[in-house]
Amino acid sequence: MKLTIWLPGIIGILFGLNLGALGQDTSAPSSGCSASSNDNCEQCLSNVSCLWCNTNNKCVDYPVRTILPPKSLCHLSDARWGVCWVNFEALIIAMSVVGGVLILSLCICCYCCCRSRKRKQLNVIDQKMEREREQRRMRQEERKSEMKVRHDEIRKKYGLFKESNSYSKFENN
Known part of the structure; x- marks a missing residue:
């Protein structure tokens, strides 16, 4: 199917999800990260949706709308x-x-794999070309020997056959 058919549906679903998220009440903490029991870093980070800030020693909800926490919430060097x-x-x-090394190693592996596959195909x-060349050479030698036999028969027929001794025609019989 064409992408133009699916694109409006996907955009509509994403827009609907976004409106649903905007309609939620964001003022109340949903995970309880700012509860009084979170007085140290270990207690705070036991909940994966929490972020510990070392500057003010507070546990706050991780800002999921932004990938990185904003500086107004906590500096990156102080966030845990x-x-x-x-x-x-x-x-x-x-x-x-680590991600860059993994991606680079994956690319290198793919390159080497494709290159070795291409080398195998060329090999x-x-x-195959060498076998064909050898077969052509063998057929040519066979044709050459057949032609020699045929020419020798014609020479015998008309008395033009060459003897192995080239001085035999000078001998008197």
Whole structure:
């Protein structure tokens, strides 16, 4: 099916989801990250939807609408998410490096795999051409020997056959 048929439906679904999300009440904390029991980083990060800020030692809801928490909420170097011993900035850098290395290694593997497959195909083609060349050479030698036999028969018939000894015609019999 064409993309033009599906595109309006997809846009409508996404727009409907966005309107539904806008209609929700965002003033009340949904996960309880700012509860009084979250006095330290470990308690706060036990809930994956929470973010710990070291500057003011507060547990806040992770801003899911934005990928990175805004500076007004907490600076990246002071934000902790997932584990307390790594700041959010270092986590982003480390994950970017790991992701880049994985993508690069995947590209290199694909390149090498495609290259070796192409080399195998060329090798098969070269072997096929070599076999055909050898077959042509064998057929040519067969035709050459057949022509020699035929010419020798004609020479015998008309008495023009050459002897192996080239001095035999000078001998008197």
